[in-house]
Amino acid sequence: MLLKKLAPTNTTTNIYNKTVSNILVTNNWVTEKNISFFKNYDLSPQQYSILRVLKARKGIPASLSEVHQHMISRMSNTTRLIDKLVIKELVTKSVRKDNKRKIAIRITREGIRLLNRIDYKLNSLNENMTKNLSSKEIFILNELLAKLIS
Amino acid sequence: MLLKKLAPTNTTTNIYNKTVSNILVTNNWVTEKNISFFKNYDLSPQQYSILRVLKARKGIPASLSEVHQHMISRMSNTTRLIDKLVIKELVTKSVRKDNKRKIAIRITREGIRLLNRIDYKLNSLNENMTKNLSSKEIFILNELLAKLIS
């Protein structure tokens, strides 16, 4: 016991390292399921989240930086992700007349239609992923995660 | 209330979607901190975890599949990660005589020395990352994450 106190740098057992590791393992588990889910729709999770941001704007076009701000991974290269969505005709992109530095990004009707198809199934996937936890446990988990990164 | 029950597919508010999203956000937060930490040592988190696996073998060489099994992201391309560590002279790689299909991967003395330097600082980083949670909360978080993916 005393030894443990004197050796706080033992990485293999320390509770903080273990917690961080558990978060990474959990994420990996979630991410793998997500990727294979979105593959059914020829999308990546990141492309999906761009579509979600655009749909939420209900017709009002977004600039690149506005889309960027709402993405989970801030460093992701939104330019190239959007270009891929343009190729798939799920979004459109045009230079704004009032400020030529900015671009106007809009989701197309086909994009909306795809999202509607996806969201229904995604709810099932996410519900299934959390099925091992009770409502109360889910609530606590969310609280703890929020507190962790606050 | 009734409406909410009738509309379980509303993705924006549903607790399951929110939980999955929170896990992804948390992971992103942890991952970003990790990456910038390991950058100080010219390593990626994945390269670090390979070194950790090799050190744990205490001199006994590992095959590629043995290293692979212990990594968080199973699909990562361990061959190429190891080749990068070989270039940095942190590990060695040789064909095994008893079975030419297998390779013997060993951590070098320099690799061990680097790990020792890193681990001390990594403990601080991980302790700092979890500083917003009490010991009890950390315990519960670990329990819930384990249950989630079980």
Add this chain to the structure above:
DNA sequence: TTTATATAGTTGTATGTACAACTATAACCT
């Protein structure tokens, strides 16, 4: 008004992931 600075977005490079196809060797089988 021209110069400097800030803002918006794009592009390049190194790294890692996801997945499948591939080569080489070993083990099995008849």
Add this chain to the structure above:
DNA sequence: AGGTTATAGTTGTACATACAACTATATAAA
């Protein structure tokens, strides 16, 4: 032994991330 199957690892491709350098436009300042 010779052919088949299984195992171990490598390589190719498409995609995404992390980060920095770059171009273009707008705003501010001298």
